[in-house]
Amino acid sequence: MMPIPPPEPRNAAGETRRVGVEIEFAGLPPRDTAELVRQLFGGEIVTVSAHRLKVQQTRWGDFIIELDTQYAHPDDEVLSTGPKDDTEWERQRHQMRVDFHTRTRELIGDVVTGLVPTEIICPPVPWDELDALDALFEALRGHGAKGTDASLLYGFGLHLNPEVPRLEVATLLAHLRAYLLTAEWLREQIDIDITREVLPHANPFPKPYALKVLAPDYAPDVDTLIGDYLEYNPTRNRELDMFPLFACLRQDYPHPLFTHRLVKPRPTFHYRLPNAQLSEPGWGSVVEWNRWVEVEWLAADPQRLAERATAFVVKHTRSPMARWLRKLRGWMGET
Numbered sequence: 001m002m003p004i005p006p007p008e009p010r011n012a013a014g015e016t017r018r019v020g021v022e023i024e025f026a027g028l029p030p031r032d033t034a035e036l037v038r039q040l041f042g043g044e045i046v047t048v049s050a051h052r053l054k055v056q057q058t059r060w061g062d063f064i065i066e067l068d069t070q071y072a073h074p075d076d077e078v079l080s081t082g083p084k085d086d087t088e089w090e091r092q093r094h095q096m097r098v099d100f101h102t103r104t105r106e107l108i109g110d111v112v113t114g115l116v117p118t119e120i121i122c123p124p125v126p127w128d129e130l131d132a133l134d135a136l137f138e139a140l141r142g143h144g145a146k147g148t149d150a151s152l153l154y155g156f157g158l159h160l161n162p163e164v165p166r167l168e169v170a171t172l173l174a175h176l177r178a179y180l181l182t183a184e185w186l187r188e189q190i191d192i193d194i195t196r197e198v199l200p201h202a203n204p205f206p207k208p209y210a211l212k213v214l215a216p217d218y219a220p221d222v223d224t225l226i227g228d229y230l231e232y233n234p235t236r237n238r239e240l241d242m243f244p245l246f247a248c249l250r251q252d253y254p255h256p257l258f259t260h261r262l263v264k265p266r267p268t269f270h271y272r273l274p275n276a277q278l279s280e281p282g283w284g285s286v287v288e289w290n291r292w293v294e295v296e297w298l299a300a301d302p303q304r305l306a307e308r309a310t311a312f313v314v315k316h317t318r319s320p321m322a323r324w325l326r327k328l329r330g331w332m333g334e335t
Contacts, residue, residue, distance in 0.1 A: 001282065003130045004290045007300035008165035018124035020161030020268060021133065021285045024068055024117040024276055026154060027146040033118055034065045036139050049073050050106040051113070060133075061123030068119040069112060074102045117156050118145075124163070127289065134284035147278030148193045155195040156276040157202065160288055161268040162296075167249065169222050171299075173213070175269065176225075178299035179240050180210045181308050186239075186273060189291055193275050200237045202272045209233065211316060214309040222249055230255060236263065241270040 011017050028036075034045050034053040043058035052066035052073050066073065079102075083094035125133050148156045165171060183204060196202060209232035212218060220228060226246045236243055236257065247258045247265035257263060271292060277283040298305055 001131065001134075001284075001286045001290070003127055003286050004293045006127065006162075006165075006293050006296045008296070009127065010165075011163055012166045016126040016128060017163040017165065019127050019130060019163065019285070019289065020124050020159075020266075021122040021130075022119060022159040022161070023122075023137070023140075024119050024156040024158075025140060025145040025147055025278055026114065026117055026150070026156070027144045028118055028140065029113055030065045030067060030118050032143070033120060033140075033145075034063075036143060037063050037065065037120070037136065040135055040139060049102070058123070060125050060129075063123060064121040066119055066121075067113065067116055069116045071108050072105060072112060072116070074105050117154075124161070127162070130285045130289050134286055137278065137284035141278050141281075145278050147276040147280075148196065149275070149277065149279055152195055154276075155193065155199045155201070157196060157272060158274040158276050158285070158288055160271045160274070160285070160292055161244070161266065162271065162289075162292060163268050164245065167267060169220065169225060172222075172245070173218075173220070173225060174299040174302070174305060175295065176240075176242070177214055177305060177309055178295045179269075180205060180214060181305070181312060182295045182298060183239060183273075185294070186291060190274055190288075192273070196275060200235075202239045203235075203237050204239055206232055207316060211313060214312050216306065216310060216313075223253075226250060226253060230257075236260070239271070239273040241272055244268060244270045 006017070009017060030051055030053055034055050037043070037055045037058070038045055041055070041058040041060070041063075043055045043063075046054045046056055048054055048066075050072075052064070055063040055065070079098060083090040120136070122133065122136075146154065148154050164175070187204075192202075209228075212228060212232070226249075229242055229246070233242075234257070243257055243260075243263045244266045245268060246253065247263050248267050251258065251265055274288040274291075277287075298308070
């Protein structure tokens with residue numbers, strides 16, 4: 001399968017837009033996974049810690065492979081804090097603390113391996129090379145990696161981070177509106193796993209927020225767009241997480257989520273909805289990219305976007321009596 005071209009294939013600098021891909025799975029530990037990545041894409045394996053590795057200098061950049069829990073990895077704050085003074089005794093005490101902390105986290109990782117997923121964080125890949133990246137998904141399947149539908153306990157996902165075509169607020173708003181209008185269709189196409197529906201990681205946007213953003217007179221500047229998003233969505237757990245993009249635009253915005261260690265500022269949409277369908281032959285990043293592109297094509301069509309937004313607002317602001325009468329007319333027309 002080949003990736004469908006987006007309406008704006010290049011970014012503001014004229015370069016091919018890139019897509020970051022993140023995939024969670026079970027059945028293959030980080031070190032074996034890193035070796036698989038190296039065999040496919042070249043590069044050199046570097047051990048960051050016992051359960052976090054990098055494959056550096058591949059054709060696209062660095063892959064990160066790790067157990068997907070912070071407790072399996074040394075805390076950067078502990079490692080970066082130096083001894084309280086420059087005495088030999090304090091230096092030894094500090095080193096003992098660091099060694100104990102590192103070893104404890106390694107043991108935690110050993111215990112939870114197989115219980116928590118392995119995650120691959122791919123470097124940004126040009127959208128028209130995603131089919132080459134999908135060789136990784138085929139290899140994971142062939143080596144026994146398990147996706148979302150392998151167990152009721154596996155709430156695994158695939159995340160796409162499409163680079164935005166431009167950073168102007170009009171572009172961001174058009175894509176956000178298009179996503180709100182396409183979200184129901186995307187959920188139907190993806191057939192969200194029941195475990196992921198229960199877990200909070202990819203929750204839908206609340207309807208009052210959708211009605212606000214889709215209103216025809218909604219024309220915010222960047223700070224208003226961010227402020228309204230925060231008012232209705234004070235969480236990273238949305239199917240389209242805007243915090244990495246907003247943090248890229250306003251790193252000094254006065255809200256704790258903008259400095260959260262898991263929010264990585266970058267000029268991308270953070271699309272968290274897809275399942276990790278590794279048991280499905282042919283499934284990979286291209287399948288989910290081609291679904292995402294429907295959002296971009298709607299965002300690029302102002303007339304169709306406005307018509308659909310108006311229809312959404314009308315449908316969801318009718319009075320209960322008006323909705324009942326509409327259904328009644330439908331029933332009478334069928335008889």
